[in-house]
Structures are given as C-alpha cells and as structure tokens.
Amino acid sequence: MRTVKQDDVPVDDDGVSAPVAVIAAATEHAVELPLPRRVGVAAVGLFVLAILYTLYVARVLILPIVLAVLLSLILWPIVRGLRRFRIPEGLGALLVLGGLALVFVYGAYALSGPAATWFAAAPQAMRRMEMRLRAVKETVADMQEATSRVEQIATVGGDESRVVAVQASSLSSLLLASTWELVAGIGVVLVLTYFLLASGDLFLRKCLNALRTKRDRQLLLEMAHELQNHISGYLLTVSLINAGLGTAVAVVMALYGLPNALLWGALAFGLNFIPYIGATVGIGCVAAASLITFDTLGQAVAPPATYLALTTVEAYLVTPAVLSRRFTLNPVVVLIALLFWGWIWGIPGALIAMPILVTVKIVCDYVPSLATFGEFLSN
Numbered sequence: 297m298r299t300v301k302q303d304d305v306p307v308d309d310d311g312v313s314a315p316v317a318v319i320a321a322a323t324e325h326a327v328e329l330p331l332p333r334r335v336g337v338a339a340v341g342l343f344v345l346a347i348l349y350t351l352y353v354a355r356v357l358i359l360p361i362v363l364a365v366l367l368s369l370i371l372w373p374i375v376r377g378l379r380r381f382r383i384p385e386g387l388g389a390l391l392v393l394g395g396l397a398l399v400f401v402y403g404a405y406a407l408s409g410p411a412a413t414w415f416a417a418a419p420q421a422m423r424r425m426e427m428r429l430r431a432v433k434e435t436v437a438d439m440q441e442a443t444s445r446v447e448q449i450a451t452v453g454g455d456e457s458r459v460v461a462v463q464a465s466s467l468s469s470l471l472l473a474s475t476w477e478l479v480a481g482i483g484v485v486l487v488l489t490y491f492l493l494a495s496g497d498l499f500l501r502k503c504l505n506a507l508r509t510k511r512d513r514q515l516l517l518e519m520a521h522e523l524q525n526h527i528s529g530y531l532l533t534v535s536l537i538n539a540g541l542g543t544a545v546a547v548v549m550a551l552y553g554l555p556n557a558l559l560w561g562a563l564a565f566g567l568n569f570i571p572y573i574g575a576t577v578g579i580g581c582v583a584a585a586s587l588i589t590f591d592t593l594g595q596a597v598a599p600p601a602t603y604l605a606l607t608t609v610e611a612y613l614v615t616p617a618v619l620s621r622r623f624t625l626n627p628v629v630v631l632i633a634l635l636f637w638g639w640i641w642g643i644p645g646a647l648i649a650m651p652i653l654v655t656v657k658i659v660c661d662y663v664p665s666l667a668t669f670g671e672f673l674s675n
Contacts, residue, residue, distance in 0.1 A: 362648060367485065369527050374392050406558070523655070537615055563578060579600045579603050580600075626674065634646050637649040657674070
C-alpha cells in the first residue's frame with residue numbers, strides 16, 4: 297500500500313486514512329467472534345433467575361396449583377376406575393375428594409386431642425427434660441460464659457449500648473392466623489383438584505389440537521400417558537410405604553408404652569415424605585417424648601433407636617425393592633432439591649420436592665435430548 301501526505305494524515309490510494317482502515321479491519325474481525333453464543337448464555341442465566349424470583353414471590357399462587365396437579369395425579373387412577381362403572385368424571389371426582397376430605401377431617405379430629413395434651417404439658421415437660429439434661433446444660437453454660445468473656449475483651453473501650461425492643465403478637469392470634477391460612481390453602485387445593493379430575497383429558501385434547509403434525513400429536517400423547525402412569529404409580533406407592541411405616545411406628549410406640557402412639561405413627565407417615573430430614577425430625581421428636589415420659593435412660597433410648605431402625609429398613613430395603621431402579625435418584629441431588637424447594641416454598645416445598653424431582657427424571661428419560669441430564673439425576 298502506498299501512502300502520501302494529505303494534511304499530515306497518511307492515506308492510501310483510495311483516499312481512506314490508514315488508521316480508519318486499521319479500525320475497520322479490526323472491527324470486521326471482531327464481528328466474527330462468537331458473540332451470539334455469549335449473549336445466549338447470559339440470556340439463559342437471566343431467564344433462570346427470573347423463574348426463581350417468580351417462584352419465590354408468587355408462591356402463594358403457584359404452590360396450590362402444583363399441589364393440586366400432584367394430588368390429581370394420585371387420585372386420577374381411582375376416578376378412571378370409577379368411570380368403568382359408568383360413573384362420570386365429575387361425580388367420581390366429587391366422591392373421591394369427599395372421601396378424602398372426610399378421612400382428613402376425622403384424622404385431624406382424632407389427633408387434635410393428643411396434640412393438645414402434649415402442648416398443654418409442654419412447660420412441665422421442658423422442666424423435666426431440663427433436669428434430665430442438666431449435665432449437658434452446665435457444659436453449655438460454661439461455654440456461653442467463656443464466649444461472653446471473649447466478647448467483653450473484644451469490646452473494651454466501647455461504651456455504646458443498644459437496646460432492642462421486640463413487640464410480639466400473642467400466641468393465640470398467630471395460631472389463629474396460621475389456621476385460617478392453612479384452611480384457605482387446603483380449600484383452594486381441593487377446588488383446583490376437583491376441576492382437574494372432573495375435566496378428564498380436556499387439557500390433553502386441547503394440547504393435541506394445537507399441534508399440527510400427526511407425529512407431534514402421537515409423541516405428546518405417549519409422553520402424557522407415560523408421565524401420568526408413572527407419576528401416579530410412584531406417588532401411590534410412596535404413600536402406601538409411608539402408611540406402612542407409620543403403622544409400624546404406632547404399634548412399636550404402643551408396645552413401649554409411649555403415650556399417644558397414633559400421633560407418632562401419623563407424624564412418621566407425614567415426615568417420611570421428606571427424605572433424610574423427615575426421619576431426623578421424627579427421631580428428635582420421639583427422643584424428646586421418651587426423655588419426658590420414661591424414668592431410666594435405657595427406656596428413653598429404646599423408642600428413638602427403634603424409630604431409627606424402622607426408617608433405615610424402609611429407606612434402604614423396602615423402598616428400593618418396591619420401586620424400580622428407574623425411580624432411584626442421586627442422594628446428593630435429592631438433598632439439593634430438598635434444600636432448594638424448602639427455601640422456595642417452605643415445608644410444603646420440601647414435601648413435594650421428591651415428586652417434582654421424579655417428574656423431571658421421567659421427562660429426561662423420555663426426551664432423548666435430556667437423557668444426559670436424566671443420567672446425572674439417577675443413582
């Protein structure tokens with residue numbers, strides 16, 4: 297390239313200055329970098345964050361819908377079985393939900409008495425437990441005293457003090473508000489579940505009509521039936537396993553002489569829907585009740601030890617034998633799912649973490665492009 301002087305700026309033969317030509321060439325090469333890929337990754341990240349934020353903020357709206365969908369999957373085989381006896385889906389859904397509501401109300405009424413008894417005896421029970429654990433308490437008190445001395449040494453020379461005043465609501469008002477919120481949430485879930493069961497295959501037919509090709513319709517139909525059958529089968533099987541565990545816990549606690557054995561069985565049934573964490577909480581509750589009830593340490597240790605043995609047998613022998621390897625999941629992934637959904641939706645989120653994870657696993661196994669992720673979720 298030949299350059300000549302024109303107003304002290306080097307130019308080429310076409311009259312374009314050399315720096316401009318260099319910048320244009322650099323710009324041309326920069327456009328060839330994979331910028332769209334980087335923008336796509338950033339967009340996906342922002343989309344995931346938006347979904348997480350929406351799940352957390354709109355949990356009051358989304359959580360009842362998810363619970364209703366899962367409950368409808370559990371009850372749909374029963375409604376479908378009633379349809380064989382020429383009972384319409386609307387009437388079958390009403391009968392099933394009505395029976396479920398009666399069982400729930402009767403169970404709550406039967407367990408309300410023992411639960412109220414334990415709550416009423418809580419102050420005396422705490423004092424008795426404090427006497428039993430006096431040695432541990434003295435050790436903790438010594439540690440607290442040492443910690444306070446370290447804090448005093450660290451804050452030498454500071455004469456500024458803070459006073460925090462907390463105005464708490466009464467316990468009765470908090471319990472009343474929680475009760476009404478729970479009743480309202482259960483009502484919404486039951487109504488949504490009824491309409492999902494009564495509609496039958498309406499939503500599936502709507503989705504099929506929205507597709508254009510016959511191949512897509514066939515694929516969606518097969519996937520929907522497989523998801524429905526496997527998820528409902530999984531939820532029903534887990535519910536039966538937990539019911540068996542609750543029955544065994546109730547019988548054993550009654551043999552040990554622990555009061556209100558039916559309450560401990562119901563507690564084991566509900567908590568066992570939360571893997572790992574539920575068993576730990578149940579063992580802690582039974583251990584506290586045993587320390588309060590029995591006089592000797594050997595008698596107090598036997599009920600929580602038996603509870604631990606029953607949950608261990610259920611988790612490592614019964615459940616893997618009843619459920620196929622298709623539903624065995626990576627324990628690390630299960631724990632992460634429990635923590636995640638528990639953070640997003642609290643206790644209900646921890647309860648439905650496993651059904652959600654199983655649903656994702658089935659979808660990944662059915663869709664070829666997600667098979668690698670499904671293999672990552674499996675044990």
